[in-house]
Amino acid sequence: MAQPGLPIEALPAWALLNGITFPHVKVANIERKGFGLVRDGELKPEVPLMAVPNSLVLNVQAVDEYAKEDKNFKQLLGAVGHHSARRDILLFLLVQLVLASKTHQVPVGVSNPWTEYIKFLPKTVLVPTLWTEDERLLLRGTSLESAVNAKMTAITAEFDAVREATSSIPMWNDILWPYEDGNSPASLRSWILLDALYRSRVLELPKSGESMVPCIDMINHSTRASAYYDENDKDEVVLLPRPDSSISPGEEVTISYGDAKPAAEMLFSYGFIDPEATVESLVLPLEPFEDDPLAKAKLFAFKDLPKVLVARDKGSSAVSWNSPFAYLMCVNEEDGLDFRVLQDSVGGRQLRVFWREEDVTDRIGDFETLIQNSEVSTLIKLRVVTVVQERLQQQHERAQSFADLSSLPIGDVDLMRDECRQAASLLRRIETDLLKVVIDDSEKERRMLLADENVVAYLGSMETAESDLVGEEASNEPDDFS
Template sequence: MRRGHFSLKDLPAWCILNNVAFIDVKVADISGRGYGFIAEKNLVDKEKDQNDDDVDFTTLLTVPRDLVLSAEGVEEYAKESKAFRELLNAAGHQSTRGDILLFLLFQLVLSSPDYNGGLGSSTPWTQYFSLLPAEVPIPTMWHEPELSYLEGTSLEPAVSAKLGTLTKEFDHLRDKLAGLSYWNELISIDETITVRDWILLDALYRSRSLDLPGLGESMVPCLDLVNHSSQATAHFQINSKGEVDLRLHKGCLVATGEEITINYGQDKPPAEMLFSYGFIDTASTTNSLVLPLEPLDDDPLSAAKLHAFGKVPKLRIKEDGNGMPQVSAPFVYLMCLNEEDGLAFRVLQEVDGSRHLKMFWQDDDITDSPDTIHTRLQHHELNKIFELRFITIIFDIIQGQLEKLSSSLAKPESARDRIWQAASHLRSLESTLFEKTLQVLDENRTQLLQEDTVIEYLRSMEADQTDIISAEAAENEEDFS
């Protein structure tokens, strides 16, 4: 749907009309960073020196509570607008995110030059919505060819899954609104609103929402224009009146003309920053990633293990304070085990006829605590064998990812520089982390192979295999004669 127009020069008047207070800061278009906050004078935290005439108050921005887009704000607007209440009752009340996206969808229509009336009057958010970008550089909004840049990265499955979810959400929305003639015409008949609009609304929410004390997931107009820095100079908080303040950090100095920043997430890894905000902080020292796990193809217990685990299995790799990669993958320990080791599944039938799958290790019921399997294995006589299996599976998974990342990827002529650079940076970071992890795993595997328990076990397995081959050969010879 076509977007409305609301320029940056119109923002001061909007702020005055809606009681948004800027204190010696302004919004400016910053090269390479989009809109951001700039100091209009030397700013110093007032608690540092209260006698200096150049010292400003630490509050830089105040936004009234009634402008905050939260679960509370959505419900208040539903009381005021009958048309929005009908939309919310038909397709909302599932999650805060979902309700906020419906509110943004409402503002998208109200602010569009194609809007012909019928939904009631506009709100302060109607104008402000038109100031928000029509393109957000997060991967769900990348062009189809650009998604290939993520092949082999931890974002490849995450973005694919997210796009699938957004498509299902939009299809569900279309079905739910089929009974509302106004919305049915926009979405299903004229297709004025498409899944691409829904993806944009999700991108705006994901890149601009924050968690406010007492309000939860929220979007705050004007505050969402502040850019990120790991060396942030400001932070936000709720004041005694319930308003949202942007405040300078204690003891912090920002010179005239310098940018004021906040920290979007102290410990967010590169993939998460790119997924949610469309960039990677080059100054961040956090390096980690998450990969989804698939059961082994030849495991007859794979379906039972997945069901008993109860959540999506994942592999996490994170560098510790010394830069050493640490691996966490509880489900892989289940992948390592079979019935001969002592893993068992039984179906329990209740008196009411319901049936439940129960998981046992060495006859102990571990259905309610599948994550504890690693701790239990530590006390088993074959613990070293299980660790060797664990390392082997993880090694193969990571090696496969690294092979994908190592394949040469030439920059297409049509590639947008910002997206190409972000994807290339992510590929480089994750390749390095994979290589370091493989090195650590290989060292651990070498140590395990020198353990007496492992040596004896492997010898016995080799002997058993030899006996099986000999028996099969004898049987085949007898059959032939």
């Protein structure tokens, strides 16, 4: 389905009609960023840069309210909604997209301000889920490679599930399933676009929670942000200048989308990497040891995604890494770790985690502290540093092996968009440099731990035990009478 569009010049009229005020900013084209907000006229400290009535805020409660007025949408929401705020909002936006495109003969819902507003939103976003298959290959060897593949699989499965669950409802069957010519009012591509629009525009509001807010979502990001958003006592969402900032006439007004977000997350969620970011960081998934008999229990009890995070402040030589799961990976039964299935007060069964007879289920992410006073703490730390270092090395080698585009199984490189090539190569460079620094740093840490007297004694005792074993094995060998 072609996404319907309206010229941005029509936005002030739409905003006025819907009670949005922005006396001191206007929407303008900003080079390489799409639209953005720029200062227009005198700023008055007591007047917000923008104020959006609460009735236009799109969150899970608003979607429920719309469902009360629209029985078709209520049916759709009943069949596949109430799963997450994101899913409900995506379903709502899908209906707006179909309504706005007027491709379906029978109206599929009740028009509302979002039916028009969606026409001002971009037709694409440079997030990798909207890159072509060839463009996505550019991410090979970066931390986004597996994340984007997993997202593509998940989002396709999600759309399939939406279609399946509504296939017996004639109206939604008509809209979501392709006609004989292969087209349909709403396709997987529409779903992926809506997911991208949601991810790149959603705000976490103090009172209304995860929400999309028209017009305020026209503001771009900067590490030197001049504004922030909030909700006032009239429950309006307001855009306010930062107290420490000054915005000159004609200058772009920006907020921060998150200063410490890894480059990969910025590209994944917003489709760009900020070259001025002050922190460089990287998140890699970790897998438990294949031969660990407690691997499943550890994964189950950990509850979070097993990962390692590395970071450094740009321009500083100080790096840091953090991986609560690596600590859990590296403690075993012989160190004092135990899993027990216990009956709770209502007859249910719970997996509890014990460290040296103490129930530490609620501190499972804190083994770094839990082991601190034990005699094996340095040894465990050495195991952890080794595990993390190996994971970083593996990623570093992979990133380097795909650095040369000619090693990628892609078609015509010239058909790829410059923005995708540049973003992928910037991501690879940031990640490779960061990995190199952290690997070197962890090697220093590993050497220090190896020199620790407890570790030396332990490794010495292991060597003696091994040579005793070899001796025993040799003496157990049957005599050779040949």
